[in-house]
Amino acid sequence: MKNGFRQSMAWLHTWTGLLVGWLLLLIFMAGTASYYRDEISRWMRPELPRSTVSSDVAAQRALTFLQHKAPQAESWNITLPSPRNPAMRMFWRNPESMVKPPAEGEKRRRGGGRFGDATVDPNTGNEVSARETRGGDFFYRLHFDLHYIPVLWARYLVGFCAMFMLVAIITGVITHKKIFKDFFTFRPDKGLRSWLDFHNVSAVMALPYHAMITYTGIVTLMFMYLPWGMNKAYPNDEAAFYSEAFARMADVEGPGEGSATPVPIQQLLDSARREWKGADVGSFVVSRPGAANAVVDVYQRDVRRLSSDAPSLRFNAVTGELVQASPVPGGATQTRGVMYGLHLAHFADWGLRALFFLSGLVGCLMVASGVVLWAVKERPKHAKSGRTGFGLRLVDALNIGAVAGLPIAFAAYFWGNRLLPLELAERPAAEANVFFYAWGAALLAAFLWPKRLMWAAQLYVGAALFALIPVVNALTTHAHLGVTLLAGDWVLAGFDLMMLAFGAMLAYCGLRMQRWQPALSAAEKKKRQAAAAAAAAAKPPVPAEASA
Incomplete structure (x- = not known):
């Protein structure tokens, strides 16, 4: 450590930024790309058609497809098309009795064969044969799960880097006495001074964003980093904690009983829109499809809603009656949902999303210029020793x-x-x-x-x-x-x-x-000036006759 508070903060800022700077750059770049993960996913599956039908028509076609594809499933999960993601994605869960063990020498399917999925064209209701890819979800998972290493280790490592980043931001603010003046100062072609100016400008230009995205990134995984309170209050029922803490409806349990004809899905979606005063539907889940006790959970689309926690409604699939609504979240739940929502930015329209993306790029430049700045500072010291x-x-x-x-x-x-x-x-x-x-x-x-x-x-x-x-x-x-x-x-x-x-x-x-x-x-x-002066002094004077 250095003498003096500000010097100590400068030392801490340098080393907290340098030690994790390269991994932070990967996290920042992948996270910045994630703002457009739906658009990236669509580009990476060019076979997907654009949707030209309403959500209600798409929902009915999804149910028709699932009635033929997975009639015995315990539940159907349908994500409706949106302007950013034109295809319908659906998942279903098969009963355990239908799961067959893999044959000898055959590779076991992901999920043990109990889960199925499909991508359907909402215009026709037919399954789309599109290339397999993780698309933009690869970058989304990369920025907090990394790759090739266990997820738990990766998330602890990313959290460690995020804490270092937060310390670097705070110490950077403390270190720069003229932080706002430095924002308007850039001196090109000045070596170390230019790199320092560039680092200062990129740091201050989006400082609120840098602090927000770093802190909310830590908050998203806070129950993994600090699980002791949850373990103490809910020692044997972690699912109950998440249902209560995140204002979720309880999971549907029990088998289907009898059979009955469900009401049209459009009726349930219209009821949900009325309850939400016009907010649109993003997805729905049919539990015990085809049974007399079937229910449909409808989830609100996460557009123009700051919190990431989507309100949901549960309807009786046969009568259309509203059975249950998601609990009204408390203050702590709302705070956590808003912080998570700020980090994901699903609420942002195209202009605000572009601003988040540009701020993320500026954050990448800040991290990159920081690690380069250390090398630029150190180089003159090594030049003196000649190696x-x-x-x-x-x-x-x-x-x-x-x-x-x-x-x-x-x-x-x-x-x-x-x-x-x-x-x-x-x-x-x-x-x-x-x-x-x-x-x-x-x-x-x-x-x-x-x-x-x-x-x-x-x-x-x-x-x-x-x-x-x-x-x-x-x-x-x-x-x-x-x-x-x-x-x-x-x-x-x-x-x-x-x-x-x-x-x-x-x-x-x-x-x-x-x-x-x-x-x-x-x-x-100074060395070159002295050499030039010595050379000028050693040069013989020109005779006056020659000059005449």
């Missing part, structure tokens, strides 16, 4: 592999979606492997040659990969810019255009890095 130490070489390699290498991995993930065979087994896992293979290659190259030209090379590679994504899309699908722009499909067209924009931005950064020359230190400037 680069292990610590600086390690940080240089990690900086290149994370800051310039991660964009390569993101672009490679989209390339994998278009180029991997459609019939490939475990295709979603293969796409994720492409992401990490590309990132691993970038990290390896950075460790082998952690020089300035490697920065430029990887930035150019990332630029080319992003810029060529629309080309690869046009060569492999019919959902390219020539079609989507004319059809006014701005979700698919906007994705391709953003890829071009990212490619141009990375190409500009690569050009700047290629031409960048480090600013001279004060000692080097």
Whole structure:
């Protein structure tokens, strides 16, 4: 630690940011991409059609499909199409008596064969044959579950990084006495001073967002990090705690009894809209379908609602009577729901979502400039000794592999979606492997040659990969810019255009890095001035006759 409070905070800010900076950059980049995970998922499944029917028609077609596909299921779960996600996604749970053990040598199905799922075209009610992919959900899960390691360990690791990030934000505010003045100050081509200015601007520009997204990220997993109160109050019934704490209706239990004809689903959806004063329906669950005691749980769509906790209603599927509504949440539940909702930003319209996305990009720049700034500060110390130490070489390699290498991995993930065979087994896992293979290659190259030209090379590679994504899309699908722009499909067209924009931005950064020359230190400037003065003094004077 350093002498003085502010100096101690500066030391703490430096090391809390540096030690987890590279993993934080991955978390920030994946989390920022998650704001458009529905749009990413749609682009990655170009076979999905756009919905042209109402929610009521789509709901009825979903039930017709499930009555033929899974008539004996214990429950049906249907997510209705939305402007951001045009296809219907449905799941069902089969009775245990229907689950058959895998044959000898056969791989056991995920969920043990008890659960089924399908994607249905709401326009026709038929199942859509679309490529298997995790789409944008890969980035969503990556930013708090990471990959290849147990989920529990990953979430503790991400929480640890988030706490370090929160400490770095607080200490950064304390350290900068002129924080608001620094926001309006940027001095280009000044070496260390320029990097510090850039770090300050990127930090202050979206400071409320940085603090909010970090704190609410910790809150989303607070019951995993601090489980003791829940374990004490509900030692043997964790499900009861979540039902009460999150204002949820109790699960439907017991088998179906008899059989009866249900009321039209449109009647139940209209009743829900009246109860919610016009709010739309996002999904519904039919428990004990076809039975005389069947019930339908209807969930509100999470649009323009700050809290992530969706109100729900339970109807008798045969009579249409309202049986139960989700409990009115208390103050603590509402607070937690709002914080979780702020983190996910499902309430945001297109303009506010774009602002969240830009703030996330600024956060990525803040983290990236922070880890680079440490290396820029340390380099003059190593230059005096005439050799680069292990610590600086390690940080240089990690900086290149994370800051310039991660964009390569993101672009490679989209390339994998278009180029991997459609019939490939475990295709979603293969796409994720492409992401990490590309990132691993970038990290390896950075460790082998952690020089300035490697920065430029990887930035150019990332630029080319992003810029060529629309080309690869046009060569492999019919959902390219020539079609989507004319059809006014701005979700698919906007994705391709953003890829071009990212490619141009990375190409500009690569050009700047290629031409960048480090600013001279004060000692080097004095040394060169002294050498120039000595050379001028040693030069013989010109005779007056010669000059005449």
